Amino acid sequence: MNGYAGKILRVDLSTGKTWTEPVDPKLAREYLGGRGFAARLIYDEVKGAEALGPDNRLVLASGPFAGVFLPAGAKATFAAKSSATGLYGDANVGGHLAAELKYAGYDAIVFQGSADRPVYLFVDDETVQIRDASRLWGKGAIEAEVALKDELGEDYQIATIGPAGENLVKYACVGHDIGRQAGRTGAGAVMGSKRLKAIAVRGSQTVPVADIEALRRISKEMFLKVKADPGLQVWHDYGLGSVCSWANSIGAFPTRNFSSGYFEGIDGIDHHAMRERIIVGSKACFGCPMACGKFSRVKERGVWVEGPEYETTALIGGNCALNRIEDVAYANYVCDELGLDTISAGNVIGFAMECFQRGVIDERTTGGLAVRFGDVEAFVTLANRIARREGIGDLLADGVKQTAAVWGKGSESYAIQVKGLEWSGYESRGAPAMMLAYMTADIGAHHNRAWAITYDIAQGREKVEGKAAKVIDLQHVRPLFDCLGACRLPWVEMGLDLKYYAELFPAVTGLDLSWEDLLQVSERVYNLTRAYAVREVPGFGRSHDYPPERFISEPVPDGATAGSRIPRDTLDALLDDYYGLRGWDKTGRPTGVTLRRLGLGDVAEELAARGLVE
Template sequence: MNGYGGNVLRLNLSTGEVKVQPLGVEMAREWIGQRGFIAKILWDELKPGIDPLGPDNKLVMSTGPLAGTLVPAGGKVSFGAKSPATGIYGESCMGGHIAAEMKYAGYDVIILEGAAAKPSYLYIEDDKVEIRDAAHVWGKGAMQAEKALKDELGEDFQICTIGPAGEKLVKYACISHDFGRQAGRTGMGTVMGSKNIKAIAICGSKSIPLADMTTAVAKGKEMLKGCFAKENLDEWQDYGTAGVPVWANKIGAFPTKNFQSSYLEGNEALDGKIMREKMVINDKGCFGCPSPCGKYCYVKEYDVYTEGPEYETTALIAGSCVFTDIEQVGYMNYLCDEMGLDTISAGNVIGFAMECFEKGIITTEQVGREIKFGDVDSFKFLAEQITTRQGIGNVLAEGVKYAAEQFGRGSTNFAIQIKGLEWSGYESRSAPSNMLAYMTCDLGAHHSRAWSVTHDMAVGRKVLEGKAQKVVELQHIRPFFDLIGCCRLQWVEIGFELEHYPEIFRYITGFDYSQDDLMKISEKVWNLTRAFAWREIEDYGRKYDYPPARFYEEAVTSGPNAGDTLTKEALEYLLDDYYNLRGWNKNGLPTREKLEQMGLGFVVQELQGLSRKL
């Protein structure tokens, strides 16, 4: 099949059975790849109401048709499952080199079913697939385990791992790869840990057939040249997302002190230039990337090597927990990466705990020591307690929503999450469209599906009209990259034009889709994942889309947007407008007409079977 590895590898970890099944042209044509495959497989194969950490959940690893080809930055893979963090559709994307390797081994999708009886790892070398003993790497840090398996299997293997947090089923454990790349969000490392799988090691030697080899090669070269010609390429490469914290602070969007403010005093010290001078050893990129944004660092003060910290990590660790020393942030990033914690959720949860302690909601007796904002030892202590599920860490390991429900005393108002997923790195009381993007993201409070702070700045921060339209548009474009197996940052950050992708997609796959056709498929997946949540939760809908009360009851405390808040009325207006544009009902649920129009008749049937009122 042109553009595809052509196969689905299915492993039943309970029985040890390994099956290779053809992907099928219809599956490829209808769902494109990666996130599309994951959503369809999870819909078809998961029974509603299963335990996300039980053997009935499935961990689906999938990449797209452009991955592993000559398309610039075609190195993305996603993991999906019912999320233990949110109880709804979960998915997280990762760069590195394993997506390409997976295709070279002949697989577009790997499905892990059941659970292994003992710690294991998967060995995949083309058609040779084995479930191997992982006792010797169990308990090791995520990067240590990757190194140990590389030493054992050889450099040709691309390996993803979990850290101790995944083994201990911390709800926001990530999957790591390439010594610092992570599929961080929605607890995909937790699901991998629940299956007793420490690592997946892949080595492939097959080629990927292309529909029109000559034109695809020419177009690939043109795209590469186009990326190299972009004016801001050098700056992006020099700093990557580490250049963003100072900008985000200046405009009042940097989440500070558990989102009390959007401005961190002293944030200039987190600048990418300072990070480069103090810590960066080398630039590091994913497969085929013309603009490597990874920064491989040595943190001298703590004598550790780490990739990053990139923007989101800095926002949640430095901003939310109040640090202005980039080496300290680098060290805490290293700790989280080795433990296998998603830095976004970990920074958010720890910032929340620090605020609870400051307000006397939790005490020295409960925590076991004093904790405070801006203190590395406090952060380290809590990260270790969480990872090992000791003391208060056992509560915090469940995520900020659960912790707030346990702590009470008004703390749910400042547990910064939506749908149970901790908020990523933009304080958005002064950015209504970005707030709406978080509110309506299918995963919970995450920026990956739509990010529109610059749109709010361009058209006016107080303006509400037209904001929903922008969010809907972005929620189709950005996840489109998660269908095809490519990084979106060339489009987002260096301004590489979107229209190149549908064109090369045709030369690679032979599917004659226009850009509009591909956006329609992206919209179809969007409707499917919303329906997935409704299938899981009977009373799902609008009430799951609200942000925590802090954002509409408390004003920003400092910085350029001090005094700003978003009223509940504004949030209602944004949701009404958004649901209307999506063709959903007032409760934010897809209608029968919308689902049928999207070709999701099978969803209608199943929801009706569960007595959902369509």
């Protein structure tokens, strides 16, 4: 199978058995790989199971572009029924894991069951072993990765969890490559629930492709185009850090628990501060010319950290009002070692800070700790308590939605989440398309499905017409990269034409799927994950698609979007438009007609039998 290793590795942690299955060519054609494989596997195999029970599956999947000579064929998807949302959840990670998995001979690994002691999975080509990891349990995510590299060798690619995953923090992440993460939706907690501390992979095999000469020609043109672009230097110098001051200038930089989109302390944490004060070098993902990862040194703390990336600076910096890049980078490092998603952790801690400021909680709730905006020590203390579920951390570890439900006193209106997933780095009251993107992202409030904010700016920020159609377009093209196993940034940021990717696909796989066919795969996956939500969550639908009340009723106080809010009738207009274009009913459920049009007839039948679609 060109473009594929051709095998899926199955690991039952309850019985200790491992086996392989050939990749079904039909699965490859209809779901491609990565997020597509994961969505189908979770839909088929995780029915009614508890996210943190042994019946959940953890899927690690690469895609046909991973490990191949093309820009940034580096993306691996971690997926499971999410501990954060109870829905399908996934997160992707760059680095070198996806490529190594292919060289080892596997397109995906599917874990089931739960071990009775801490273990890690060892994979060296055909040698697959479930090994004891007792000595690693309790170690930080990077600490454990380094320990395994020391033991096994530098050439193993390793994914680990930290204490947060072990202690089932619902938004615990999976770490890889000394500071990269599959951050969102709690894949780290699912690993922890299976007592799977780490996955170590090494491979030596060639990834076969259909037309190696075409691949060389197309990819070389792409690589040389990027290399010749003067804009490349910005990525080499600053990485994603340069997004901070831009987001702040357009009023989209999350500040003090999303009370504003403008942070007065931006100069202390922007890309210039980062470059001058902490960056040591660049750190790329596999096969990527952009090298957006920056490797940094926080001298005053004596730590190395990859980043901070934009999202981390937004959620830990602006959202918790930390105005020194050294503090943000240190807090980033602490979260990486603990295995906490910096987006959710920054969101949750920002929420706690606002609750403390408002008197919703006080020192009696926090165990004597003053939890104030701008206090890095408070951030670090809370992060540690969350990861170990100590004191107040035990509740915060369940996420901002659950915390607000317990603390009450109106705090639900500024618990910034959708579907139970904490909102990521774009304050969107002045951006209807971006708002809708957050509302309808299948995993909860995440930006990566449809990064529509530039469209809002180009088309007019107050305008509502046409925004739903654009969000849907983006929700198909962007996650397509997650199915293929490549990073989308060379397209988004370096302007590599999508035509290149359309040409690469047949050169790699030999499959006669047009770009339109590939986009339909992405639409199929989007409907499948929605159908999964409908099946798994009683009453799932429209009510799960609204943003928190703050965005509806509270105008932005300052910055470029001062005065903006997004009234409920605007949200309803956006949702009506969106559901209509998607072929979903008024309650936000895919119709049988739509599911069948996308080749999901079996899903339509199952949902109809349960009375969930007409």
